[in-house]
Amino acid sequence: MMKQNFWTFVVEQHEKLFMQVIQHLGLTFSSLLLAIIVGIPLGILISRKEKLAHFILGTAGILQTIPSIALLGFMIPFFGIGAIPAIVALLIYALLPIIRNTYTGITGVSTNVMEAGKAMGMNSRQLLFKVQFPLAMPVIIAGIRTATVINVGVATLASFVGAGGLGEFIFGGISLNNSNMILAGAIPAAFLAIFLDQTIAFLQGLKFRNLNQWRVIGSLITIIALAYYFWPTPTSNKLKAGFTPEFMGRQDGDLGLRAIYGLYMNPKIISDAIMYKAIHEDQLDVISGYSTDGRIKAFNLKVLEDDKKIFPPYYAAPIIKSKTLLKYPDLEPVIDLLAGKINDSLMTEMNYKTDFLQQTPEKVAQDFLKSIHLYKEAGLRNAGKIRIGTKIFGEQYILAALYKMLIEGHTSYAVETKTGLGGTKICFDALVNDAIDLYPEYTGTGLLVLLNPTEENIKEVTQNPEKTYHYVQQEFKNKYGIQWLKPIGFNNAYALMMRNKDAHDQRIKSISDLKAYLSY
Secondary structure, three states: OHHHHHHHHHHHOHHHHHHHHHHHHHHHHHHHHHHHHHHHHHHHHHHHOHHHHHHHHHHHHHHHHOOHHHHHHHHHHHHOOOHHHHHHHHHHHHHHHHHHHHHHHHHOOOHHHHHHHHHOOOOHHHHHHHHHHHHHHHHHHHHHHHHHHHHHHHHHHHHHEOOOOOHHHHHHHHHHOOHHHHHHHHHHHHHHHHHHHHHHHHHHHHOOOOHHHHHHHHHHHHHHHHHHHHOOOOOOOOOOEEEOHHHHOOOOOHHHHHHHHOOOOOOEEEOHHHHHHHHHOOOOOEEEEEOOOOHHHHOOEEEOEOOOOOOOOOEEEEEEEHHHHHHOOOHHHHHHHHOOOOOHHHHHHHHHHHHOOOOOHHHHHHHHHHHOOOOOOOOOOOOOEEEEEOOOOHHHHHHHHHHHHHHHHHOOOEEEEEOOOOOHHHHHHHHHOOOOOEEEEEHHHHHHHHHOOOHHHHHHHOOOHHHHHHHHHHHHHHHHOEEEOOOOOOEOOEEEEEEHHHHHHOOOOEHHHHHHHHHO
16 A cells, blocks of 8 residues: 555656656756866866865865755855755765865876876876876776765755755655655655766776767766756746745645645745745745744744635644653643743744844743743752654754753753754654654644644634644544643744735735735
8 A cells, every 4th residue: 555655646746756856967967067177177286286185185075074954054145045056065065076086096097107108208288188087087987976976865955945856855755744755755866876876887887098988978967967957947927935845745835825825836945944044135035934933023024814724723732652651750740831831922032032143042941931930950860861852943942942941940850852853754753763752743733744634624623723732632642642731822833924025015915915916
């Protein structure tokens, strides 16, 4: 059944999958071509000027150690979002093996061979291109081969900056708890890496000596790279939209916008960590956000009214296994101290302090607990360890810090936090498999992503927040042995948002207004 469902998914999504493969190849070949253009001359240079070798190889090595997501984030102010920042980042990751292997290949040519060439009257240029370069070519191609495999893997992260590729399926599947979507992205990416590695290995084995043959191969790579740029991609002619991978695959996301509002934005797929930065820097005009996000205030954004009510309640509450509560009997009363204490405006303010004022989640959490007289210094912690997980956005870090301080201040339990676990699937699987003991979840996510109820059930239980909460509470207990503790108090629902000035100028107050504006 599982295999059939996967192939059904692939058949249904074959056009999108094909587009993602083309985008992935384009990113890989574009960056590889640029890395060859830059890396081989640098390798030749340092083979001639040994004093530069340590500096250039060391710099390339340092650049390769920068985390991929951080590097992509740094690129946005300079290159915006889309293919260009992704290609520049991939170029940086591909440089080291190409420079190093070019240098090693050229300096490894036997001195006897070089002396023979000089005896035949060759000058330094002729020695390079007729002796050293052809003999070094297998080593250089080995470096290109390594760079290619690296870039196929790293290119999956390009979806975080709206560059497309197979990462859209992979990270969307992680967020949506959809194994078929993950496999639809991961399997082609793995096959691409193997195919390209073996193809280059075959070319390497041919041991070409004529540089014209390599120019033909380089031309083919260039054609593939250019095809990526000119491959038609539908875009909105009025507003540029950016949605997260999770939002794209949800009924209370892009699917609902299309079905209920008839709104087709053809958005860039982008990480929520970068999405707000992109709209603030005018790279996007409309984004999918979260109603309590502090960057709404920081970047002066307008939350559009959901006038047709496609976004269900998203009340936050900690979820924990029933057996964990039995094992640690003092835990539930302490966790429930936070129940009902944080409303929407308070959570937005706390998010603002971390997102914009750069305060740490721990400071924000401590200040809040002191303000409601719940903060206590941690005492003895010898009664066991509680592991708290979070998803990869700031609000969850604040909630984890709040629970850690509450538990360590009011019990004898120690707390270990495992923050930034990724999307819903990773956190939930970690909880089910006893890798963590609890994490903050949202009723709307529990309903639509983890329970997958019928449309009739969705309409019935989303009429008010209490119905949604009681439904997920009962279903989780029955299906998974997991309990939803008391809600914290705030509703962090999905939302569409624009810059306030743009929304005012274009008289857009609701999602229906946005649809009318785009249709005009």
